[in-house]
Every structure is written in structure tokens, then in C-alpha cells.
Amino acid sequence: MSEFHTRLKYKKYVNVIFLFYIFMLAIVSFWGISIFQTRIHGNIGDVSHNINIVPFHTIETYLFNFQHYNFDTWFYNTFGTILVFIPLGILLPLVFVNLRNMTMIVLLSLVVSLIIETIQYVTLLGVFDVDDILLNTFGSILGFLIFTLIIKKSKR
Template structure:
């Protein structure tokens, strides 16, 4: 792959990453959806018991609705997949799975902590696990795409 092609891909990656981060920040902190309340009514809310919310949505998905269950569980995973995919595209130092997963966990922990402190959401350990899983799956998609790319451009074995 030429240097020009790599530069174009990296630039497009940065643009996509900035759009992604802007959208993520909006959804996590400013969106009127997802049970946001006016500031006076906000309380500190948290869940520190692993799998409590996951189990609740799995058991009661018919009561809360498929969409609510999917948005809570699938949305957390899907929301962090671009993070895990785009980081290794943007930086060669981010091409190790452990690095991307730990950074995904750290960013998710920061998000959950900010939500708790500012009372705009719930600090949920399940969200932390699902977000980290999303970053890991995003990295996995990157790794597969990268292997296919190497095979196409360099003729290396997959």
C-alpha cells in the first residue's frame, strides 16, 4: 500500500474517530433519552453487583420490551466497538489486543465515574463489562480486517 493511501486511511480514521467520540459523548452525557432527569431530581445511582442488570434484562425482556433490552445490553457493546476498531487504525502502538482492551476499560471506567459524579447516569459495573467487551470485539474485527488486507496487498498467509 502506498504512503498516500496510508495517509488517506489514517486521516479518514481520525475524522471517523472524532465523529464517533462526539456522538458517544452526546449520547452518554447530554441526550434527553435514556432516563435523564432535570438536575434537581437527580440522585447518585449505581450498581456494583456484576451481572445484575444483564440478568434483569435477560429475565424481564418481555416486560421491558426487546428494544429497551437491546439498547441497554447491545448498545453498550456496539457503542464501544468503534473504539476498539479505530484505535489500532490510528496508531501502530495500539495494535495489541491487551492495550486496546485495557484502554477501552479505562475509558469506560472514566465515563461511568463521570456519570456518577455528575449524576447524569448510573454507574453500572455491567456497563463497564459490556463496554470493555465492545472494545475487545472492535479490536477483533480490526484484526480480521488487517489480516485480510495483508493477504490482499502483500500476499501473506492469513
């Protein structure tokens, strides 16, 4: 098989994985969180408590008051939020070759996260939290760093 055909086959697999990831991200972001009926700001249906626009407020609350939350809630709302965006930082530069710089990854992950948070707020399927945007973006940055390390190792 020629190198062109191998790359084309590889590209198809990466595209399928990327689409599957986006689908799973939507499920986790909108329907997966509905199993948690309350979060730090109260009931999901309570619009008055459906927003946090103070940077690091939620992060600080979870990190310094972790004993007040069960482990699943604490982990999901801190590290889970980071982990779910690591694949975005890895997959974006694989799918879109022109997105192989940190600035583009940060901007796109900020936009994707802002869209998710806004839809959660409008649909009442979650809490709009600026800290989620920060943690999601951090996750994408970690993913991009992993991608960069893999590329550097493969060129040796």
C-alpha cells in the same frame, strides 16, 4: 500519487472518523441517555439508586426479566452498550499503530468506560453500572477482533 501521500491521506480520514466517533460517544453516553428517564435502578436524579457495583447484576436482570422492559430499553441497556464500543476496538489500532494487541485494547476500553461511568455518576447524567463497563469492554474486544480479521484478509 505516491504510497506515502496515499497513507497520509488515509491517516487523516481515520483520525477524523476517530474524533467524530469520540464526539458521538460522548453525546450518546451523557446526553443521549437522558431520553430514558428511568433505568433499572430508578430515576436518574435519585442519587441513592445511581450505582451498581455488583458484576452481572444488571445484565442478569435484563436477560432473565426482558419481558418487563420495552424493547428499546432492553436492547439499549444490553446490546446497545456493546455495539457502541465496537468502533473503539476497530479505530484505536488504526489511529495508534502501537495499540495493536488485545491487552492494550482491553485496558484502554476499561479506562474509557470507567471514565464515562464516573462522569455519568458525578453529573447525574446516567447510572454508574459496573455491567456497562463489562459490556463496553466486550464491545471493544469484538471491534478489535473485527479489525484483526480485516487485517488478516487484506494481507492475503
